Amino acid sequence: MSNDTLPAPAPEQPAKPAKERPPASLWSDAWYDLRRNPVFIIGGVMISLLIAISAFPGLFDTVGVDPSTCSLAQARKGITPDRWFASDNLGCDVYSRVIHGARVSIVVGFVSALVTGFVGGVLGLLAGFYGRWVDVILSRVAEIFFAIPSILGALLILAVIGRDNAGIGSVVMALSLLAWPLILRIMRAAVITTKHQDYVMAARALGAGPWRIMLKHILPNAIAPVIVVSTINLGAFIASEAALSFLGVGIQSPQISWGLMIADARNRFLEAPLPLLFPALFLSLTILSVVMLGDAVRDALDPKLR
Template identity: 90%
Template sequence: MSNDTLPATAPAQPTGPAKGKRPASLWSDAWYDLRRNPVFIIGAAMITLFIAVSAFPGLFDTVGVDSSTCDLAVARKGISPQHWFGTDNLGCDVYSRVIHGARVSIIVGIVSAAVTGVVGGALGLLAGFYGRWVDVLLSRVAEIFFAIPSILGALLILAVIGRDNAGITSVVFALALLAWPMILRIMRAAVITAKHQDYVMAARALGAGPGRIMLRHILPNAVAPVIVVSTINLGAFIAAEAALSFLGVGIQSPQISWGLMIADARNRFVEAPLPLLFPALFLSLTILSVVMLGDAVRDALDPKLR
């Protein structure tokens, strides 16, 4: 058969619509993947709900019972139309306290993650970019804090501060003081990799100063792993606050947190399990949603996992 009689080969058709072409930038590409990841959607929806509860507890506290109002006559009662989650050992409404306790737990987690991300990220950027004595000094200081176990160190700090002065600020200070070295190491490694790339060399050749190179060229390309770790750390900080409050050195009454509620209900758990189960359930769901969110963000921002 001659070549003239061969059927013409049809041109390859595009596999998708022209408008569905994948974007080129890392952040646009990551957002493209996240919008199609059910793990991210579920995790984001859950954490958004918990943040809304913590920001506007009055919208969700529809029982009509004040969280600070307690009546010993109805202590350790079960679920009823007046008390959706029952009452605790002092006759306080568990549902109302769970709703209002979300604020402290989530604020501690968000602020601690933000502080460690900013402080550790800034120091890691300086250490990785300048190197030499700056890197040596910051790395040695970070290693000192790395040698201190997180919970044990936070217990010691809060014990020194004292229970009378314990609150959101002191808990955030204790957690952030011991967690920033991890972010420093991650940012430092990312900056060392990024500063040897061609676009940084080109910026130097064009006369860009150190500040412009760090903020405009290196930081946007090195901050992705810090965002991933900070997202996952959010759940760890929420759990740490609950642990510290449970041990009696964290949030103190009359403030409300899930860890403090669990601590108050543990001695009567067999007799009245609801005051412990509901705050523990909300705490677990919050941490689960953050972990799901962090895993999805990690998968989207890590090119090796594509």
């Protein structure tokens, strides 16, 4: 057979380009890692569920018992079809109170984390950028608050306020007042490191003003450690609220709090353990989910751990 009769070779198919990662940056790399981290997924699902419970407790309170309705005839009764988590010492439905008590813990934790992150972040940005007397004054004020133990200081503040005036706002104020100096120190250190980078020097040479440099060039590159610490602090604030309510200076009746439920059930724990175990279990799961979320965010945003 001659070469003229041979079939023409099939044209080569171009190879499909491999799927590439998004363009490299701190935030894109962090989100790329978080989406593939099972710890972040589990913690995020648990936190999302708790936020949904706190925002819409009626959707999860399928028993239909009013958490503020108590009957001494039902005191310390075990689990029944209409009382899934038994009854407490006053005959209140534990399940309904656990569902409605999630709102206090979630609100106190998130608001305290946002307040401390904002106040400490702004003051740390100013101290690290301007330095000199601004840094000296803010750092000395922060050291004064650092000398006060957080729980002891919050206990003293709420005791001075009094039980009649205690509530979610008072607890948030007491916790935030003693927690912002940590955020200030972290932001200050990150700003001092960032403001000597070449892109900041170039922006300054091009005539950019101090506020433009702080907000556009320094803040986006220095805020990552603040986000990590604020996420971890969220669990600490939830635990602190429960501890203050347990000690009798935090949330007061008729408001519902997991710490308050644990305090009310501790005297009859051996006789009726369920009214204490269920709010303690929900509190532990909430703190665990926040810790898992914080660890995943820290691993994603800290370049040293890559």
